[in-house]
Amino acid sequence: MNLSASYFALKMTNMRSQSFLIMSYLLLILCLIMFEQKSVCLVNAATEAGVKQANVGIQDARSQFCSIDLANFLPPPYGNLSYSNCHPVWETYVLRYYQSKDHTVTIVLSALYTTGWVGIGFSKDGLMVGGSAMVGWISKSGHAKIKQYYLKGRKPHEVLPGQGDLNLTSIPPVVVLDGANLYMGFQLQFNGPLEQQPTLLAYGSRIPLNHKLTVHDDKTTIHIDYSTGVAAATSEAGGFDKMKRSHGILGIIGWGLILPCGAMIARFLKQKEPLWFYLHTIIQIVGFLIVLAGVVVGQTLNNQIHADVAAHRGIGYFALTLTIIQVLAFFIRPDKESKIRRLWAAYHRWFGVITLFFGALNIVLGFQVGGAGSEWKIGYGFLLGIILVTAIVLQVLSKFKSSEKPAQPISAYQMS
Numbered sequence: 001m002n003l004s005a006s007y008f009a010l011k012m013t014n015m016r017s018q019s020f021l022i023m024s025y026l027l028l029i030l031c032l033i034m035f036e037q038k039s040v041c042l043v044n045a046a047t048e049a050g051v052k053q054a055n056v057g058i059q060d061a062r063s064q065f066c067s068i069d070l071a072n073f074l075p076p077p078y079g080n081l082s083y084s085n086c087h088p089v090w091e092t093y094v095l096r097y098y099q100s101k102d103h104t105v106t107i108v109l110s111a112l113y114t115t116g117w118v119g120i121g122f123s124k125d126g127l128m129v130g131g132s133a134m135v136g137w138i139s140k141s142g143h144a145k146i147k148q149y150y151l152k153g154r155k156p157h158e159v160l161p162g163q164g165d166l167n168l169t170s171i172p173p174v175v176v177l178d179g180a181n182l183y184m185g186f187q188l189q190f191n192g193p194l195e196q197q198p199t200l201l202a203y204g205s206r207i208p209l210n211h212k213l214t215v216h217d218d219k220t221t222i223h224i225d226y227s228t229g230v231a232a233a234t235s236e237a238g239g240f241d242k243m244k245r246s247h248g249i250l251g252i253i254g255w256g257l258i259l260p261c262g263a264m265i266a267r268f269l270k271q272k273e274p275l276w277f278y279l280h281t282i283i284q285i286v287g288f289l290i291v292l293a294g295v296v297v298g299q300t301l302n303n304q305i306h307a308d309v310a311a312h313r314g315i316g317y318f319a320l321t322l323t324i325i326q327v328l329a330f331f332i333r334p335d336k337e338s339k340i341r342r343l344w345a346a347y348h349r350w351f352g353v354i355t356l357f358f359g360a361l362n363i364v365l366g367f368q369v370g371g372a373g374s375e376w377k378i379g380y381g382f383l384l385g386i387i388l389v390t391a392i393v394l395q396v397l398s399k400f401k402s403s404e405k406p407a408q409p410i411s412a413y414q415m416s
Contacts, residue, residue, distance in 0.1 A: 066094070070108065073178045077171065078108055078185035089222050090201050092181075095120075099226060103190040104169060113138070113182035116205040117213060120184070121151065122166065126198035126221040128371070129153055132164030133200060136175040136184040137207055144175035146184060147211055154371045161211040194226040215373075243301045244370055250294030251366060252380055255319070255359030258287030260387050263352055268394045281330060288323050291359075295320055309369045315362045322355040360384065 066086035071079040083096035092112035099105045109120050121133030128151050136146040150163035166188055173186035188194075202219035262283035269276035295316060302313065329348050334341050367377055 066096070070096075070183070073176050074108070074183060074185060075174060077106060077187075078174060081106055083108065085226075085228075087224075089199075089224075090220050091218075093201055095199075095224075097226060099194060103192055103194070105188045105190065105194050105226065106185070107188065108183060108185045110181050110183045111203065112180055113177060114180075115207060116203060116217075117208055118182055118184065119149075119200070119202045119204075119213075119216075121149075121200035121202075123151075123198055123200060126200075126223070128200060128219070131200055132166045133202075134166065134173065134184060134186050135208075135213065136173075136182060138175070138177055138182070140207055144177065145208070145211075146173045146175045146186070149213065154368075156212065156214060159213050161213075196223065196225050198222075199224050243297055247294055247298040247301060248366060248370065248372065248376065250290055250297060251359075251363055252383070254287050254291035254294055255356070255363055256380060256383055256387070258283060258290060259323075259359065260356055260391075262287055263356060264391055264394065267391075268398055285327065288327050291320060291323060312362060312365045312369050315358055315365065319355055319358040319362055322351060322358065326351055326355060 066083070070083075073079070081098045083098055085098065086094065086096045089095050094110045096108040096110075097105055107120070109118070111118050115138075117135050117137035119133045119135040121128075121131045123131030131151045133149045133151060134146060135149055136144070139145055147161050148164040148166055148168065150160045150165070152158040152160055167190070169187040169189050171187050173184070175185075176183045199222045200219065201222060202216040204214050204216045206214040208214070262280050265276055265283065266280040269279070298313070298316065302309070326348065329344070329351075332344075334344055338344075363380060366372070367380070
């Protein structure tokens with residue numbers, strides 16, 4: 001009876017401990033989600049405050065940039081229109097536009113220019129893919145160039161010259177370099193008044209060869225109400241870029257660093273019982289929380305910009321589901337004496353490998369759909385290389401140690 005009571009008390013203690021761990025685990029997840037939602041609100045609030053401050057600067061700079069007489073260097077009709085709508089919108093970009101009663105919109109964009117190209121585009125959702133743009137530059141021979149492009153994708157070969165949905169009028173577009181500023185002028189015809197329109201702005205430092213654009217050095221999206229005569233430009237790209245950057249960083253840290261390190265501890269430190277188990281458990285739970293935070297930020301970003309990234313999102317949720325299954329495996333781990341312990345160990349090991357594979361795959365896919373620069377790719381490649389080299393070295397060392405173990409002496413009784 002005493003043994004049975006002790007065993008029952010021990011089981012109850014284990015159940016209470018596991019229940020406490022589960023409740024703490026769920027509480028951490030809830031707090032993390034609330035923190036991420038609050039962080040998103042703070043980012044949006046900071047973005048709005050930055051926009052208000054930027055609008056003050058725009059009002060001060062308008063008189064300086066918009067008082068230039070365009071008739072001195074731009075041909076008609078671009079030089080002789082009265083542009084009551086003139087707004088410094090981004091960095092050195094100044095946008096002038098005039099909308100006539102027949103819904104013809106004349107646009108003149110100016111920007112500080114040294115080399116490369118300057119672009120302005122339009123899209124339905126404020127994203128690059130699916131939009132159309134007008135791009136101007138000065139060739140190496142000194143000739144002014146301007147061309148429409150269809151932004152089919154983010155890669156240079158997916159930016160198609162001579163194509164696009166912008167309905168240009170019969171008046172030819174112009175590009176003029178006056179002093180240090182490049183001026184682009186073109187006319188668009190619409191079926192009705194142009195009102196709220198996400199406008200893309202970008203520039204690149206390399207001169208296009210054979211009308212092929214290189215990757216932009218910087219870009220932004222400006223939401224403009226072309227139907228009003230006042231400055232109505234608000235930029236949301238800053239907040240979106242911060243959220244996209246946070247999503248990428250959390251994914252790389254979780255999938256690319258924390259979870260692989262926890263897996264290597266379980267693989268190569270089994271002799272340090274029970275230290276390896278506690279380290280493995282804590283590290284994997286921390287990694288899971290970081291991955292979950294990245295998913296929350298990514299989903300919040302997707303809810304705002306409605307990006308067409310079905311593959312990236314689907315693989316991300318699949319990998320997250322596998323990670324949840326791996327974490328739950330901690331609570332259903334059978335005893336060492338159990339007959340199904342081997343089966344559980346095999347499942348846990350192979351599910352872990354599959355989870356890490358899809359996590360790494362989704363990081364690379366995220367670089368593609370997010371238009372990540374070379375510094376992101378090089379940084380993750382360096383991190384992935386360190387992880388792989390470390391795993392290989394530890395595997396080789398473990399093989400050496402296992403081969404160097406002394407053979408068990410054979411007793412005299414066994415020899416007789």
